[in-house]
Amino acid sequence: GREIALTAGGGASVELPEEGGLVALTFDDGPRRDTTSWLLEQLELREVPATFFMVGSRIPGNEDLIRQMKEQGCQIGVHTYDHVDVTGLSQTDFDLQIGKTRILLREILGEGNYWLRPPYGFVDQGVRTWSEGPIILWSVDPEDWKDRDVHRIVSAVTEHVKDGDIILLHDIYDSSVDAALAIADNLTARGFTFVTVEQLAALRGVSPQAGVKYHKFPAGG
Numbered sequence: 001g002r003e004i005a006l007t008a009g010g011g012a013s014v015e016l017p018e019e020g021g022l023v024a025l026t027f028d029d030g031p032r033r034d035t036t037s038w039l040l041e042q043l044e045l046r047e048v049p050a051t052f053f054m055v056g057s058r059i060p061g062n063e064d065l066i067r068q069m070k071e072q073g074c075q076i077g078v079h080t081y082d083h084v085d086v087t088g089l090s091q092t093d094f095d096l097q098i099g100k101t102r103i104l105l106r107e108i109l110g111e112g113n114y115w116l117r118p119p120y121g122f123v124d125q126g127v128r129t130w131s132e133g134p135i136i137l138w139s140v141d142p143e144d145w146k147d148r149d150v151h152r153i154v155s156a157v158t159e160h161v162k163d164g165d166i167i168l169l170h171d172i173y174d175s176s177v178d179a180a181l182a183i184a185d186n187l188t189a190r191g192f193t194f195v196t197v198e199q200l201a202a203l204r205g206v207s208p209q210a211g212v213k214y215h216k217f218p219a220g221g
């Protein structure tokens, strides 16, 4: 394969296979000490990077996990401070949710462009105007929060995933972590390569724009 170095984000380089698709694992709602630390340990063993969209109120006390994410080449983004629907907010309240979380991340990780994933995927004109970065949604949603059935979650992803997909999971449930690792093993065996969302966009020649929603980055657009 060819080695692709990306200067943005985690700065990790990606070994691209000659064939097989690219896919991004994304996790919302964390960090949560037990589940996120186990997930990170297991992703590191597999050399699988992921993207974490974090809830700001969960950051204090978990700074070490966030540093660990970056060290492992993961991408870090924002999922509001209190896990609220950000549509219909005033600009002040939007900044309390998004800006405040970005400030926390900058204190831990330094300057960076911490992309937004709005809770529930809800976006309105205010969100587009004030996002100060791309809005990252998803293309594969196994609804892992619903029944916490590992087998069903794994099948819902592995039977439908395609090249360029962004997979939505939540790193606050044991069942989702177990499912994520099984998904990683299944897709790796099938020739898929895991990358962060930022790497996926870059490898597909897309420069994500502020205020624009992205669901996936398939080859050829």
Ligand code: ZN
Pocket: 028, 029, 079, 083, 119, 120
């Ligand atoms: Zn969420």
